[in-house]
Each structure stands twice: as structure tokens, then as C-alpha cells.
Amino acid sequence: MVSASVRWLHVVAGIAWIGSSFYFIHLDLSLRPNPALPNGVKGEAWQVHGGGFYHMVKYLVAPAKMPDHLTWFKWEAYATWLSGFSLLVIVYYMNADMYLIDKQVLDMTAPVGAAVAFFSLLAAWLVYEGLCRSPIGKNELALSLIGYVFLVALTYAFTHVFSGRGAFTQIGALIGTIMVANVFVVIMPYQRKTVAALIAGEKPDPAWGGYGKQRSIHNNYLTLPVVFLMISNHYPFFFATKYNWVIVAIVLIVGPLIRHFYNARHEGKESPWWTWFVVVFAMMVVAWLSSTGPKGQTGALPATPTFAQVNEIVMSRCSMCHASEPVWAGMAAAPKGIRLDDPETIKLHAKVIAINAALSSAMPPGNVTAMTMDERQVLAAWFEAGAPAK
Ligand code: HEC
Incomplete structure (x- = not known):
């Protein structure tokens, strides 16, 4: 019940x-310039929603006079985390x-596992923060490439430390933590500094x-990768197969x-349709990789x-839980x-048994009952042959 309520909150906040x-x-991205707008305004956008028209204007640093009421967006991020x-x-x-x-995968006790998971969240965030603040952080391309290699290396490492499912959730939580920390440690403090400077009658630094x-x-x-990682723990073929990382x-x-694709489109540039070819091809590769077995x-x-x-x-491997x-x-x-x-329920569930324990190694969870690869192969052979009842 607690876990269901927290999950509900998490999804809604997300x-x-x-x-x-x-x-x-x-x-x-959709702001368009208009010479009639006041100084210091980047552009305007017209939108229609829920039966009314909205006229949005973006002030680059801040308006000449601070408004009485200002809405901040931060609790969505904090509540999600x-x-x-x-x-x-x-x-x-x-x-x-x-x-x-x-x-x-790696023999460790539950408390050690939880501690490793928690401290690696913290350490990875510190590395990211360091990269952004270093000279590399000034070069977006270098930062993206290094950031990508860093995340892939971490994923590889996690799949060699935790269960497949644990590793996927860990890397998702890690990226999510970096994102929320961006709001908490960088975006909000600088916004507060800007507002404070304006109230004090000083000119905020545009940087x-x-x-x-x-x-x-x-x-x-x-x-999008974080959302994928968060739902992936329902899909054994993603997290519990050979090429999960x-x-x-x-x-x-x-x-x-x-x-x-969407950023370019919303900016009014020509839509980069090529991205969809790459996306579909890449997802076909994912489908193939996920079919290669445990x-x-x-x-x-x-x-x-x-x-x-x-x-x-x-x-001997499943019924202590599934009874x-x-x-x-x-x-x-x-x-x-x-x-x-019993034989009836086993025959009835031939397909899900194969998906979770033969074509992937999602079950038993954490392989707590020490199922061997030979046993998985026997289940796979049985399923391939049409799950004969004799
Ligand atoms: C230690 C207890 C335990 C053992 C042993 C175990 N399971 Fe599970 N099984 C679970 C739990 C817990 C879940 C629910 C997982 C979740 O919440 O995602 C589950 C879920 C499942 C599901 C449903 C997956 C889905 O799509 O929702 C199947 C099928 C399954 N197990 C098959 C097996 C098979 C086959 C074995 C033996 C090879 C096995 N389990 C051994 C605890 C166990």
C-alpha cells in the first residue's frame, strides 16, 4: 500500500x-521577435488552449519592474525526486x-549493495557537476560526448555489480538525480540571485x-532515456538479457x-525527419539484442x-514463491x-515461464534460488518444442 501510493505520487509528479x-x-523555441515589443524582450508567442488565447512574452534578464506575483517551477522536480x-x-x-x-553477478550482502548503490548516485553526480564546471563544460560537444561515454561506462559497470534489473533502475535513478540536482543546485540558485539583484536595484549578470x-x-x-529506464523493469528482455548494457x-x-526532432521543429526549422529513420533502425537493433537470450x-x-x-x-526454483x-x-x-x-499451473504459464526464466534471466529475482544455465536451457528447449505436456 505504501509502495503503491508513493509510486502513484512519483508518476504524477514526474x-x-x-x-x-x-x-x-x-x-x-517558438518565440518570434516583434519590433513592437519593449526593450530587453526576446520575442513573443501566441497560443490557444482551453478556449482562450495566451500571449507569452519572454524577458531576457528580467522586466523593468518586478511583478507582484511570480510563479516558480521547482516543486514538480523536487517532488519527483x-x-x-x-x-x-x-x-x-x-x-x-x-x-x-x-x-x-557479485557476491555482496543486501546492506552493502544498498550502500554501493546510494554512494554511486552521489559520486556520479559529483563527477558530472565537476565536468560541467571544468573547462570542458564550456564546450557543449565535448561535454556531451564525455557525458555519454561516462553514462555508458557506468551502465556497463552497474550490470557487473547489480542484477540486470537493479542496474537499469540504478542508472535511471542516477540520471534522474543529476537532473533534479541541476534544478536545485544551479537553475534555482541563479534564478534567486537574479531576482534578489533586481529587487536590490542592481543589474543581474546575464551569464x-x-x-x-x-x-x-x-x-x-x-x-526520454530516464522514462525508458524507469519502465524497463517491467520488460525482462531489456534488463535480463546478454546485451542489456x-x-x-x-x-x-x-x-x-x-x-x-521536436526541438528543431518547435524552433521553426525544417523538421529533421532523418532522425526517425535512425530511431526506428536503432529500436530494431534493440529488439534484436533483446532476443539473444540470458x-x-x-x-x-x-x-x-x-x-x-x-x-x-x-x-525446485520457483514454487517457494509462486504458490x-x-x-x-x-x-x-x-x-x-x-x-x-503443480503441473497444471506450470503448463498454463509455459509462455511467461519461458519469457522470465529461459529467454531472459529475470526470474528468479536476483537468482535467489540459484537456478543454473543448464536448467534455463532445458526450459527453453521445452518451450521451443511447443511446451509438451508429457
Ligand atoms: C523469491 C521469490 C520468487 C521466486 C523464487 C520466483 N519468483 Fe517470479 N516473481 C516474484 C516476484 C516478487 C514477482 C513480481 C515482480 C515485480 O514486482 O516486478 C514475480 C513475478 C513473476 C512473473 C510475472 C512477471 C510479469 O510480467 O509481471 C512470472 C511469470 C514469474 N515471476 C515467473 C517465475 C518463474 C518461472 C520462476 C522460477 C524460475 C520464478 N518466477 C521464481 C518472486 C519470485
Whole structure:
């Protein structure tokens, strides 16, 4: 119940944050100059929504006189992070054995796993912040390339430290943390400084806006990969197959490309339609990579097994959780309502068994029941042969 409510809040806050930031990027890019506008105004935009017309005007630094009422956009970002981090603690840190670590990947205890995950969030953010503030931060192309290599290297490392699912959530949470920190540590403080200077009757430094703008562009390009990573833990073929880290590397290109298409379009430039060809091709590569089977799988499938063999594997590796009365400590009912505790239920669920435990290694979670690759191969051979009942 707690986890469901926090998840609900997280999704709603995320929608509000992404919605408002996409809106403002669009607004900023669609501003058109008009000589009739007052000095210090970059441009205007006309919009229609909900039965009324809106006339938006952007003041480059600030208006001559501060308005009495000013709306700030920050709680969407903070609420997304606070709820997301709570969810990370509830689901991944408190159940690290099942969702975060995999002892066959790296043998560590649950508290150590949670600590490694938490401190690597912090460390990665510090590295990013350092890069942005270093001379490299002045060169957008160099910064993007180094940033990309950094994120892919981290993903590779995480898939060798945590379970596939844990690694995907970790890299998503890490990018999300960088994005919220951009709002908290850079964008908001400089906005506050600007407003304070204006109230004091001083001239704010125009460079301040530039710092915020740089981070806001980073956030814009990072949004789609983060959303992909956040929903990917429902798709075993993405996180629990051989090339899971390559899939993330591709999505880290696809997401920004899609944003590039819309940014160019909203700016009134010619729409870069080529991006969609690249996106579709890249997603086909992702589909192919996700069909290559679980990590560690080699060689051809064994001869079609008998149902008795399959039954024995599922009963010994799955049924302690997937039963009407699970014997697994702390589990009240069969997860997701899926029972795998007699021949009938096993035959009924042949396909999802194959998806989660033979064609990928999503189940058992964190491989807590130490299922072997040979057993996965037996299940795969059974499924390939049409899941015979004998
Ligand atoms: C330690 C307990 C545990 C064991 C052992 C286990 N599972 Fe699961 N299983 C879970 C939990 C928990 C979930 C729900 C996962 C979630 O919340 O995403 C789940 C979900 C599933 C699902 C539903 C996935 C979906 O799409 O929602 C399937 C299918 C499944 N398990 C199959 C298996 C098979 C096959 C095995 C044996 C190879 C197995 N499980 C072993 C705990 C277990």
C-alpha cells in the first residue's frame, strides 16, 4: 500500500515536471521577435488552449519592474525526486536481495549493495557537476560526448555489480538525480540571485541565465532515456538479457534524437525527419539484442526434455514463491497472482515461464534460488518444442 501510493505520487509528479519542462522548452523555441515589443524582450508567442488565447512574452534578464506575483517551477522536480528516492529505498534498498543484487553477478550482502548503490548516485553526480564546471563544460560537444561515454561506462559497470534489473533502475535513478540536482543546485540558485539583484536595484549578470540554460538543455535531452529506464523493469528482455548494457547505450542516443526532432521543429526549422529513420533502425537493433537470450547462455539447446524434468525445475526454483501459500519469508501470496506449484499451473504459464526464466534471466529475482544455465536451457528447449505436456 505504501509502495503503491508513493509510486502513484512519483508518476504524477514526474508527469507534472516533464510536462512543464517540455512546455517551457517548446515556448522558448517558438518565440518570434516583434519590433513592437519593449526593450530587453526576446520575442513573443501566441497560443490557444482551453478556449482562450495566451500571449507569452519572454524577458531576457528580467522586466523593468518586478511583478507582484511570480510563479516558480521547482516543486514538480523536487517532488519527483523525493518520491522516486523513497520508492528506491522501499523497493530496491529494503529488498536488495531480490531486486538490487544478484549473488552470481557479485557476491555482496543486501546492506552493502544498498550502500554501493546510494554512494554511486552521489559520486556520479559529483563527477558530472565537476565536468560541467571544468573547462570542458564550456564546450557543449565535448561535454556531451564525455557525458555519454561516462553514462555508458557506468551502465556497463552497474550490470557487473547489480542484477540486470537493479542496474537499469540504478542508472535511471542516477540520471534522474543529476537532473533534479541541476534544478536545485544551479537553475534555482541563479534564478534567486537574479531576482534578489533586481529587487536590490542592481543589474543581474546575464551569464547567470546561461548557466541555468545549459543545465536545462541537459535535462531536456536526458528526459526520454530516464522514462525508458524507469519502465524497463517491467520488460525482462531489456534488463535480463546478454546485451542489456548495449540496449541502454542505444537508448541514450535514441531519446536525445527524438528530442532533437521536436526541438528543431518547435524552433521553426525544417523538421529533421532523418532522425526517425535512425530511431526506428536503432529500436530494431534493440529488439534484436533483446532476443539473444540470458547472460552466460552458450551453445545449442538440449534435446526436448520430458515434462517431468520441467516440472522438477520449476518446483525446485520457483514454487517457494509462486504458490498459493508461499514458503518464502515475507511473501503473503503468489507474486502477480502467478502460481507455479503443480503441473497444471506450470503448463498454463509455459509462455511467461519461458519469457522470465529461459529467454531472459529475470526470474528468479536476483537468482535467489540459484537456478543454473543448464536448467534455463532445458526450459527453453521445452518451450521451443511447443511446451509438451508429457
Ligand atoms: C523469491 C521469490 C520468487 C521466486 C523464487 C520466483 N519468483 Fe517470479 N516473481 C516474484 C516476484 C516478487 C514477482 C513480481 C515482480 C515485480 O514486482 O516486478 C514475480 C513475478 C513473476 C512473473 C510475472 C512477471 C510479469 O510480467 O509481471 C512470472 C511469470 C514469474 N515471476 C515467473 C517465475 C518463474 C518461472 C520462476 C522460477 C524460475 C520464478 N518466477 C521464481 C518472486 C519470485
